[in-house]
Every structure is written in C-alpha cells, then in structure tokens.
Amino acid sequence: MPVTEINEIKKYYQALLTKDQSYVGIFYAGVKTTSIFCIATCRAKKPKLENTEFFYTVKEALNAGYRPCKICRPTENANEAPEQIINAIKMITQNPKIKISDSVLRAHEISPEIVRRWFKKNYGITFQAYQRMYRINQAYQELKTGKKIIDVAFDNGYGSLSGFGYIYKKIAKNSPSGHLNNNIILINRLTTPIGPMFVCATQQGVCLLEFVYRRMLETEFKQLQQLLNATIIFGENEHIIQTRIQIKEYFEGKRKYFSIPLHTPGTDFQQAVWNCLKQIPYGELTTYKQQAEKLHNPQAVRAVANANGFNRIAIIIPCHRVIGSNGKLTGYGGGLERKKWLIDHEKSNLKS
Structure with missing residues (x-):
C-alpha cells in the first residue's frame, strides 16, 4: 500500500527534490508515468x-507494479550490495x-569495472x-x-621485505617491527532496511556503529583515531561479525538485547550517560530530563543531550529512545526519520 498521509507525502517529495541522504531506505518513490521506483x-x-x-x-513498490530505477538502483543502494560485489x-x-x-x-564472472565503481562510491x-x-x-x-x-x-604474498614494509607503514602508520605499538581500528560495512552502516571495532570491542550518511561521520572517525591513538583500516574481526549477526536479528524483530563487547572512550560523565542509555528498555522512551534525574543531576539536561550526541554506537547504545520533554523527536545523527522508524519498529515488535 502506498503512503496516504498528506503531510508525509509532501515531506517525502521535498526530500526527493533535494536528494536528502537521510531518507535513503525510509521511502521509495514510484513514478506513475514510467512505472519505476527510486530512492531519495x-x-x-x-x-x-x-x-x-x-x-x-521495496516489496510494496514491487507489488504495486514498479520496477527498480537503473540510475539509483534502489534494491542495491538502500540495502544489500549487488551480488557481484558480495x-x-x-x-x-x-x-x-x-x-x-x-x-x-573475470574468471569468476565478476566485472572489475562494476567492482571498481561500487567501491569508489560506497567506500571512497x-x-x-x-x-x-x-x-x-x-x-x-x-x-x-x-x-x-x-x-x-x-x-601474505609479498615478494620482498621492503615491499611489505612500505605497504605496512603506509597503511598502519608504523613499521612491522613496531607492531606492538600499532593500535588498529577495523572498519567494515553492513546493510539494514533503512540504509547501510559502518561498524568499527578494536580488539576490545565495537567502538563505532553509524549510518553511512550520518553528518559529521568524518569528524567522528578523526576523533576516534585520536582518542585511541589508532589507525582505521578496512578489515573484520569477531566483534564486527557478531555485530552484523545481531543487528540483522534486531531488524528482523528477533533481538531486543545485544551482547556485543563495546569499546567506548569518553569522559566519566559521557560514560555515565551512555550507561544510562543502555538501561532504557526495548520499545520504551525517555527524555533528556528523565536521564538527568536518573544521574542525580536534574540541572544537567543540556549536558546529557550533548553526551547523547557524542554516542558513536547507534542502536546498541539506544539514543534513539530519547525524546524531548514535549514528546517531540529531537537530535539524531542518523536523521529524525530513521529515529522514528526505529521507535515504530520496536513498538510494533512489542505488540506482536
């Protein structure tokens, strides 16, 4: 069934006109004159x-008789990578x-040109x-x-020690002999029904989980590298694998609690606020004021809101469950539409 609420239609149409990235995966626009559907x-x-x-x-758009746009490829870009990329x-x-x-x-029937374009666009x-x-x-x-x-x-396939040393130092920012001083943050990509996410992890645990289109993401990467004195490189470890599994279960409505080790550098106050966030039950909402009161500091509402904003681990540390005292949705790095989607998703799963 198509969206029928007038204000929502107007909002989505404006997002389509401005190519608003925060709406990727939130809606799919069907064009009646061409029978195609697109992402924002x-x-x-x-x-x-x-x-x-x-x-x-996507399913609703397909059931209504629309076919995927060849320009924005909605079935690929909003969710899973194309099969050749996988x-x-x-x-x-x-x-x-x-x-x-x-x-x-090519021997595996994979186009190098398609692979190059996808990696450049999605990973930079x-x-x-x-x-x-x-x-x-x-x-x-x-x-x-x-x-x-x-x-x-x-x-590892290097023909010489000098070649290995050069590449290692270029990527890890240190020589192989200094590996004990190398702090590495691994980064990988996972997909969700409301857009792709980046997940970062150290050997201790997950240190970042954010939507790819989040504003200030580059700043977060820089801050994280400074806080942990580490270099971010693409890779995967057991924490990233575990996150991919549990986030998938969350979006399928099968998981309400996470058991993933976290690595969250921050001030004592930020740690207290983030711990408070983790105590908000699945499907329930609280306010910044109520958070401040739980921390026995009722005057610190603004400071609590700022600390929520510095949370780098979306969904697992559920800052989407915090709203304004007036009941309105406020401040979410992934976009307010995603915040609304996550709240509605949890409420519907509680009912069912």
Whole structure:
C-alpha cells in the first residue's frame, strides 16, 4: 500500500527534490508515468508530485507494479550490495593472503569495472586498496602472535621485505617491527532496511556503529583515531561479525538485547550517560530530563543531550529512545526519520 498521509507525502517529495541522504531506505518513490521506483538520492529528472507515490518498502513498490530505477538502483543502494560485489568481498575474506586481480574477478564472472565503481562510491577507496588493508590486517594479527616479520611477509604474498614494509607503514602508520605499538581500528560495512552502516571495532570491542550518511561521520572517525591513538583500516574481526549477526536479528524483530563487547572512550560523565542509555528498555522512551534525574543531576539536561550526541554506537547504545520533554523527536545523527522508524519498529515488535 502506498503512503496516504498528506503531510508525509509532501515531506517525502521535498526530500526527493533535494536528494536528502537521510531518507535513503525510509521511502521509495514510484513514478506513475514510467512505472519505476527510486530512492531519495536518485539523480534522474524529478517527476511532478501528482505523478509520484511513496512506499515504505521495496516489496510494496514491487507489488504495486514498479520496477527498480537503473540510475539509483534502489534494491542495491538502500540495502544489500549487488551480488557481484558480495562475491568479490567473499573472495577477499576467504583468501586474505591472495591478491584478487581483474583477471581473477573475470574468471569468476565478476566485472572489475562494476567492482571498481561500487567501491569508489560506497567506500571512497579502490577495490585494490580495500584488499591491501585486509592483507595488512591479516599480517598485523600474525605479528601480534609473535610470528617473524619475514615469514609474515612471504606468507601474505609479498615478494620482498621492503615491499611489505612500505605497504605496512603506509597503511598502519608504523613499521612491522613496531607492531606492538600499532593500535588498529577495523572498519567494515553492513546493510539494514533503512540504509547501510559502518561498524568499527578494536580488539576490545565495537567502538563505532553509524549510518553511512550520518553528518559529521568524518569528524567522528578523526576523533576516534585520536582518542585511541589508532589507525582505521578496512578489515573484520569477531566483534564486527557478531555485530552484523545481531543487528540483522534486531531488524528482523528477533533481538531486543545485544551482547556485543563495546569499546567506548569518553569522559566519566559521557560514560555515565551512555550507561544510562543502555538501561532504557526495548520499545520504551525517555527524555533528556528523565536521564538527568536518573544521574542525580536534574540541572544537567543540556549536558546529557550533548553526551547523547557524542554516542558513536547507534542502536546498541539506544539514543534513539530519547525524546524531548514535549514528546517531540529531537537530535539524531542518523536523521529524525530513521529515529522514528526505529521507535515504530520496536513498538510494533512489542505488540506482536
């Protein structure tokens, strides 16, 4: 069924006109004159309002007879990566020590051109750079176990120690011999019904989980690297794998609580506020004022709101469950529409 509420239709249409990234995955716009549907950021010529109808899910748009737009590819960009990309990433994760060349991709019926474009658009780096980071992470993990540098270099496919040392230092910001002083933050991407997210983790636990389109995300990355004296590189560890599984279960309505280790550098006050956030039950809401009162500091409403804003771990530390004292939705880095979606999602799952 299409969206019928007039104010919501107007809001979505304005977001479509301005290509508002915070609405990616929130709605899908069906164009009656072409029978195609798009996501908010589509570059195609915008239809007239009277020729547009909006849906909450891809399935609804498809059931209404619309086909995916070839420009914005809504079934790919709002949710899962295309199959060729999934297969290319799988080749890296299953064979981290082997260089996946264009010829290897073609042998597996994967287009190198499609892979290059997707990685540049979604990660801001090349597929080869992504591979190099994965291989360096593999080398870093092996060095941590006490393995000799020369063995690590050759086992990971490097033809010389100098070449390995150059790449390692370029990515990890330190030489292989200084690996004990290397602090690494691994970053990876996961998909959700309301848009892709970046997840970062150290050996201690998850330190960031944010929507890709969050404002100030670059600033968060810089702050996190400074706080942990670490370098962010693409890779994966058990905490990232666990997050991917549990977030998927959350969006499927199967999970209400998380058991993922977290690594949350911050001030004592921020830690107290974030711990308070974690105590808000699934499907329930509180206010900044109530948070301040729980912390026995009722005058600190503004400080509590600021600390909520510095929360880097969306959903797991559920700042989306905090609203204004007047009952209105306020301040959410992923966008107020996503905040509303998450609140409605939890309420509907409690009812069912």
